[in-house]
Amino acid sequence: MQRYFILSSQIHSPFITIQGDDVHHIKNVMRMHIGDEVLCTDETQHTYRVQIEGIAGVVSTRILEEIKEQTELAIAITIAHGVVSRDKTEEVIRRLAELGVSEYCPVAMKRSKFQLDVAKLDRFHKIIKEACEQSQRNTLMKFQNPLAFQELEEVASCYTYKYVAHVDGSMPLKAILPPLGTDKILFVVGPEGGFDSKELEQLQSWGYRIAHCGARVLRTETAPLYLASICGYVYGDSHEN
Amino acid sequence: MQRYFILSSQIHSPFITIQGDDVHHIKNVMRMHIGDEVLCTDETQHTYRVQIEGIAGVVSTRILEEIKEQTELAIAITIAHGVVSRDKTEEVIRRLAELGVSEYCPVAMKRSKFQLDVAKLDRFHKIIKEACEQSQRNTLMKFQNPLAFQELEEVASCYTYKYVAHVDGSMPLKAILPPLGTDKILFVVGPEGGFDSKELEQLQSWGYRIAHCGARVLRTETAPLYLASICGYVYGDSHEN
Structure with missing residues (x-):
């Protein structure tokens, strides 16, 4: 069943009003009619099966039942990623959202050839919302504001388990992933061209461990998908x- | 170091002649000169470090040493994939080649909206070669000729461990993956829109087991990357x- 992320302010029990881009999606993409059913999930991860009662400037729905479901991963994964091109950013966030990642954070790094286009933030959020809806998640992946590289020092203090994915890493991922039941994990992935050697030194001095991701060299846009899948x-x- | 896949017929020890598109790549993309070194890997997985001695219609090189290296996975993974669009095929094969997959095989399925464009086979092979070179593999991923769905019955007889990735699968991947040391494994992934229920029945009757890939619904182009990463x-x- 098609899912839409809504805000709890759109719920006036037993009614939910769907608004914004979702109205266009319901009317023109899904071509739905009065009587059709969709799922609505709010920011507190409550999900409702609702029936459409009116389609105009907004879509009026009535709650049929609250659905008890949980489709999130048992661990919160954050990917901090050297800034890549807009196309690659879009591809990576779409796939990471599907794979259940909690947060994506672009980081300015020495070898990043791109600057994050903040004018595109709305588009990035839209891609994430669609991917989370399609993959039936209970919560939206967060797209964090871009960080300067030095801010990874402060970020490090929030994570017990933090890793750098690097082709020359000596510790295989299998040997260093934290135990089951760990609540969160952070991976830093370099941009095209990889990390600068000074960046690697700094990350290690801030407590990040260098993880080896297999014998093959993964592209910057493949490594996050590999880590999230695992x-x-x-x-x-x-x-x- | 840049790697090129060659045929053993290009080796006349102590010389290797690089030809075809690789000449353009060496001259105009990598802008290499006489004295520069590259790696050459042949179809028997032998790899040589060579030095460029001449750049003209072909690139003449001299073998400096044979490199003992092994960057392949311990298991041979085959992905049989309901035919997707050309763009998606290109993205999937590029990433699967990086992730170490052995074979990719498009399969005509009921809900496939596309037919494989055989005129593009050369382009698919080129993408795979570049991805395998970039990721420093010892061998090229095979792009198999498209199969009719019914041919998956015969394919099944070649694999002890064969799975269908399906959102409604009840057996989690963790519970059904074969033991370490298994030499090969086959995954069948549906096209956009998934499998037809009859197709699922047939696959099961042919010995394929239905595997559950987590609570989130993965797109047809994400599922193969997820399986290969794992x-x-x-x-x-x-x-x-």
Whole structure:
């Protein structure tokens, strides 16, 4: 069933009003009619099955039932990623959102050839919302404001388990991933061209461990997907716990 | 160091002649000169470090040493994938080649909206070659000729471990992946819109097991990357064994 993320302020029980771009989606993309049903998930991860009662400037719906479901991962994954091109950013965030990642954070790094286009933030949020809806998540992946590289020192203090994905890492991921039940994990992935050697030194001095991601050299836009897939597999879904 | 896949017929020890598109790549993309070094890997997985001695219609090189290296996965992964659009095919094969997959095989399925454009096979092979070179693999991922769905019955007989990735699968991947040391594995992934229910029944009757890939619904182009990443993590690299 099609899902839409809404704000709890759109709920006036037993009614939910769907507004904004979702109205266009319901009318013109899904071509739905009065009587059709959709899911609405709010920012507190409550999900409702609702029936459409009116389609105009907004879509009026009536709550049929609250759905008890949990489709999030058991671990919160944050990917801090050297800034890549806009196209690659879009591809990476779409896939990471599907794979259940909690936060994506672009980081300015020495070898980044791009600056994050903040005029595109709305578009990035839209891509994430669509990907989270399509993949039936309970919560939206966060797109964090871009960080300066030095800010990764402060970020480090929030994470017990923090890793740098690097082709020359000596510790295989299998040997250093934290135990089951760990609540959050942070991976730093370099931009095209990888990390500058000074950046690697600094990250290590801030407590990041260098992780080896297999014998093959992964592109900057593949490594985050690889890491997210593995964490999904290793830590599983929250409803399993 | 830049790597090029060559045929063993290009080796006349102690010389290797690089030809075809690689000449353009060496001259105009990498802007290399006489004296520069590259790696050449042949179809028997032998790799040589060579020095460029001449750049003209072909690139003449001299072998400096044979490199003992092994960057392949310990397990051979085959992905049989309901035919997707050309753009998506290109993205998927590029990433799967990086992630160490052995074979990619497009399969005509009921809900495939696309037919594989065989006129683009050369382009697909080129993308795979570049991705395998960039990721420093020892061997090229194979792009198999498209199969009719019914041919998956015959394919099944070649694999002890064969799975269908399906959102409604009840067996989590973790519970059904074969033991370490397994030599090969096959995953069937549906096209956009997923499998037809009859297709699922047939696959099961042919011995394929339905695997659950987490609580989130993955797009058809994300699921193969997810599966390849996990197998890379679980089975590791062949040099580790």
